[in-house]
Amino acid sequence: MKKLLTILGITLASMAYSQGGTLIVNNYSAYEYRGALIANNFSGGCYPVIGTNDPVIIPPDSHIGNGNALIYTNYRDQFGTSLYPMLNWTVSIAANSSNVRPWNHGSLVPGGVISNNTKWSGTKFEMYDLATSSYVTDFHANMTVAANPCNGVMDYFVTPSGANSAEMFVITTSTGLVETYLQLY
Numbered sequence: 001m002k003k004l005l006t007i008l009g010i011t012l013a014s015m016a017y018s019q020g021g022t023l024i025v026n027n028y029s030a031y032e033y034r035g036a037l038i039a040n041n042f043s044g045g046c047y048p049v050i051g052t053n054d055p056v057i058i059p060p061d062s063h064i065g066n067g068n069a070l071i072y073t074n075y076r077d078q079f080g081t082s083l084y085p086m087l088n089w090t091v092s093i094a095a096n097s098s099n100v101r102p103w104n105h106g107s108l109v110p111g112g113v114i115s116n117n118t119k120w121s122g123t124k125f126e127m128y129d130l131a132t133s134s135y136v137t138d139f140h141a142n143m144t145v146a147a148n149p150c151n152g153v154m155d156y157f158v159t160p161s162g163a164n165s166a167e168m169f170v171i172t173t174s175t176g177l178v179e180t181y182l183q184l185y
Helices: 002-020
Strands: 022-029 032-040 051-052 056-058 071-073 089-095 097-100 120-128 134-144 154-160 166-172 176-185
Touching: 002 071, 022 056, 022 166, 120 166, 120 176, 134 154
Parallel strands: 022 176
Antiparallel strands: 022 071, 032 051, 032 056, 032 120, 051 089, 089 097, 120 134, 154 166, 166 176
16 A cells, blocks of 8 residues: 555656646736747756747736736646647757647657656747837847756846846745746736
8 A cells, every 4th residue: 555655646746747837927018928938858968848839929918817827737738728829839859850749749748758858947038019019129038947957047037228027937836836937027
């Protein structure tokens, strides 16, 4: 019985940690987010790397508080539960190997080899002003979570004017679940 409980506990813990947990993007700014969301392996050479295949677009003032945040629990389930579903993902197994896989590909489902070996890690984005139909000149960045050993450590960004900022961080909840946040202000 102890072995069964131990195996069950290890399995549940690894599933909770696989794919780095949930990704939540809160756009509190007055601008539209247009960008890519990225996950990668934090050990063993940084590959695989997975990213959104198409640009993610999140309207202004879209956050948990009003129910409009982007929330991806994993690569597969986001397609049926997120307000901003991703149909395909770009997967790079190595620096010279890239292909597009659908959201329900076996390697991307919870427990799949890609899903088990990646964590949410970064974003590349530009902000767009819907009122002027143009990009916000200084509000764009390539960011990663501080814990990511593969892509630098820019986890906080402030526009030169100081009017806008962005941050990316990871928290572990009291139940042990990992949540990665991208906050745009």
